[in-house]
Amino acid sequence: MITIILNNLEVQVEEGWSVLEACKFYGLEIPTLCYNEGLSPYGGCRLCLVEIGKPPNTKLASSCTYPCEEGLIVRTDTKRVINARNMMIELMLSIAPNSKTVQDLASKFGVKQLRFTVRNEECLLCGLCVRMCREQMDGKAIGFQNRGHNKKISTPFDIRSEVCRLCGGCIYICPACQLRCHGPNPDTAVCNACLQMDPTCVDVYDQAQCWMYDAGRCGTCVREDDNKKNNQEQGLRPDEAKS
């Protein structure tokens, strides 16, 4: 066992653990995307960032790939971590706004804006499928190609792979392929529905005015903005309310 300092607390961890494993053990929630317990850590999605080192000489590192060392100082919820992580989520949203995993992350961590041009590529290059194929399915049918902004995942020479057994492991594990749930916002925007799970509609709308009623969808995820709150406080009916 070795000692590390986790969020100002001295804690004992197994030697050989990654910082992420230590955090999980002690119940600290760290978001991940390219990490899966059954696969080798990759460190590509940069969501599991933690701040390492003694201030002011600290750096951010992906906790899934960072090994625990004696006396390591780790902080998991600093402003720097949050800012960088939120920017990563915003970037992910701009590539794969249709992914439920990404939209859920955005809601969970309060990322409410999407300032980049949406590309809708539906691949975050997290490499889960590549590792799934190689490490769990012993397939090695797919891999990374090119680098930088041209990077993609494909079979060798982009032709059907002879070693692929069509097991579907890659699709099973893909975080970008699961479609998002329908919310009030357009498909290519931030959903944020889960941010306000209070059934505000019951109070504010009647059936005739509820847009969800027309759409035939569940209405619990309407966004309650400040305006409506004010209107409610002033006792205004929706038709009198100023938008």
Next chain:
Amino acid sequence: MNNGKFQSIEELKKRIETAKQKRETDTTPVLTVSAGTCGQARGSMEVIDALEKQIKESKLEGKVKIKVTGCHGFCEAEPNIILKPQDLFYQHVQPQDAEDIINMTISQEKVVDRLLYKEPASGEVKKKENDISFYEKQKRIVMGDNALIDPTDIEDYLSIGGYFALTKIFNGMNPENIIEEVIKSGLRGRGGAGFPTGKKWEFARRSSGDIKYIICNADEGDPGAYMDRSLMEGNPHRVLEGMIIGAYAIGASEGYIYIRDEYPLALKHIMRAIEEAEALGLLGDNIMGSGFDFKVRISKGAGAFVCGEETALMASIEGKIGEPRQRPPFPAVKGLWKRPTNINNVETWGNIPIIINKGADWFAGIGTKGSKGTKVFSLVGKINNTGLVEVPMGISLREVIFDVGGGIPGGKEFKAVQTGGPSGGCIPKEKLDLPIDYESLAEAGSIMGSGGMIVMDENTCMVDVAKYFLNFLRDESCGKCLSCREGTQRLWEIVTDITEGRGKKEDIELLEQLAVAVKDASMCGLGQTAANPVLSTLKYFKDEYYEHIVKKKCPALVCKEIVSAPCQYICPVDQEASVYIALIAQGKFEEAFKIIRKDNPLPSVCGRVCDHKCESVCKSGEIGEPIAIRALKRFVMDWAAEKKLNGQPPKTEKRKNVKVAVVGSGPAGLAAAHKLNLLGYDVTIFESQPVAGGMLSVGIPEHRLPKSVLNADIDYILNAGVTLKTNMALGKDFTLDDLLNEKFKAIFIAIGAHKSLGMNIPGENAESVFPAMKFLTQVNLGKHVDLGEKVGIIGGGNAAIDAARVAIRNKNTKKVTILYRRTQKEMPAYEEEVESAIEEGVDIQFLTAPTEVLTDNGKVKGVTCIRMKLGDMDESGRRRPVPIEGSEYTIEIDTLITAIGERPDTSFVQEKDNIRLTKWDTIQTDEETYLTDRTGVFAGGDVVTGPSSVVKALGAGKEAALCIDRFLQGVNPAKEYTLNRPSVYIEPVELTEEEIDTAHRPQMPRLAVEERKFNFKEVEKGLTEEMAVREARRCLRCELETEDGKKAIGREK
């Protein structure tokens, strides 16, 4: 010796000694030809062939030797030859020079003057290598030996004491001693991060492992950096020697040199060096009987920039994808094939033998507290002496750029220097005195990097620079980290939008946030520094980003989508020059006339006296002569006048029945009045002189701008419905309050700058001393001015030249002398005007300033002058004139005209007017609205800016009119900025081969000097139709290069 291999240190020592002696005793002259990759590209191999042939022809075999060496560092002078032992330096040698070099220099010991180096700043000719300022401030401890040795011959390396360090380390120094020595020397990694080399070695030494590796990182990928290549090409054994020492210190038995395959010559030389060293037993098993085994292998890289990162590099050697991995574990613990590995850059290895030979104390004596030794920089970009420079740490950027580098070519102004390659940052001119070391560069927001140094001048757009590097990085990011892959891509997208005129105000904040996130969240050095180009340009050049985003302007005229056609872009009245030129080229003169008329209220005037900024930014001018845009405009206007097209008054909008007053009928006033009238306002112009035109009518003499031409333009404006009231001076005949009482809803003050400045020297108030403006006004109004026989004029602006040319047309005047304190180069007057004045017999004395006006009974009889010389550069980069003491002399004159500048006469302003004046007597207005402090009162033109050009005043008038319109409509009066685009795209003409070969700017036909005497006939006669069409066809049509332009003529990609 056994199999030719050294069996002991003694044998090596002896061999070095013999080689040294041989070098010292051999006095045969040696022609050292620089033949690195750059030298070869500039033709050094052909020079070598020619020299060999010439030696044979001149039967000098054996009396002179040719040595083919690596790069001498002075790329600008390639191919260059140094003649040893005399150290004679020949630059830009061509094969045809071989004859002179052999027959004159070698046979007769005569210097071939034309091949000598000339200093770009002083023009001084330098004979010897070490006298050249490029080499003077350098300290070439690593690169210096390049010029001494043939890199393909180990014997040559031994003869300069090469491999001597090995005799030291195997003789009494144990590995700990070596590491201690390296730590003591203070050497830090030269690859960029600057980690202390000795410490790194110590970690690797302490790591336990059956096998240890060392690696030489020769994956040099920064654009513009090539010092590692040059060292490997020119002195490969130096690198090997360093590696052997390092391997011995760490206990490594195998070494790798990871080198880019794009470096064929370096590869060839290093491979040969390994073979030679192996053959002598300097590499291999049991080196010189020491029991130490060490082998070096080559690993060729495919050119991925990220493979310069150590963990990616090792992955690449292992045959995996070149992607970095998380550290720890550090390579010293788990590196190549999971074994302890030490990795250093080429230049770092090259420094090791020096430290061992000369000692750590000697090495630590060079440089600063935290950064020891020297650093090689590749000094490239807008710099006179392009080349590899090796300077001691701590030298200032200014010394490197201006002393070693010889400054900026073409007298341009320095803007910024980019250090550290794509991951580095731009350092602005305010930081030029920054000492070069790891810490201060990092503090300034850049990095040392591998030593790229790209110098940029005023014609560089910093946003474009950021875009260039981001484009490189988004390609070269390995793509593993989302932050780096997607971050650099998005940064590039945003910056691209900004450079193409689609930027939004919020973009700056987003750029800053994203850049910080990319820096923070990325795993390896590439990602962590990838945002530096954005962050450093944002730090020092945020204004430029704002200019692009808000004003849709690119101050350096680089961003194509923003600038479109530079001629139209720079024109204050938005004249679509490239469009009317295109129409002239097709012979459609009437359409061209309409295009000119559309934007320019005084086109015939501009066709004659405009200062044509359009021509100075014309792209044709960059490669040859700019298009004669002003002359083309005049041609169209003359043609239209002949066809009587000018008479038609323009259509105005429906009358609004709102009265606007314009004070002053100069270009600003006329332009504003015209525009407001077109917009439907009832405009009245108040003019203090008896005639309209302001400076155009009273300031510019007839021979440049005939009154008939001016009046035609003015009449056009008046005929459209503008009222003109002459002899109405503001402050004398009426006040601002009067105007407001008369129900004028807005007032535009455009009274120009007509008051001549005094000189503040004794005697200037004497009789027959005239301020230039007063003199020109009198002459232009047809009044008599009593000029003497000898007229002196002080000043160098257009007023001075105009006054001189008017004076010389006077029958009584025999001699006109202009006194100007700087040189012709600095003269603000138009070049062609100065030439005409000289042609007509005006004498201009440069570098002369008056100190006293000599009088006799109150009349001028002469001026005492003092000679000036150009002193040090001031902040603007121009040299300041300083008087030469004791050089006073007197010139005899009887009339003196002073033309040292004008100011507006704003004496009408009273406290109650609530109009603020600046200390230059100009009116203070809001830059965005032309509003003075008083509501409803606007001002523009020279009265706001001080004396400026006609077209600037026209532009101000036009813009102010739009602001007034918005003001009167009750909306925000601020200027609206739009992207510069022509109203119509014209199909380009195709030129014949013959036309391309013979294309040149036409000479403006002028009256002969004889015909100009004693009259005010217009001097310039205008282009003929044939000349105009031919000239117009030469236009490069820059506006068609934008995406809009390509689309419009159906040539999009």
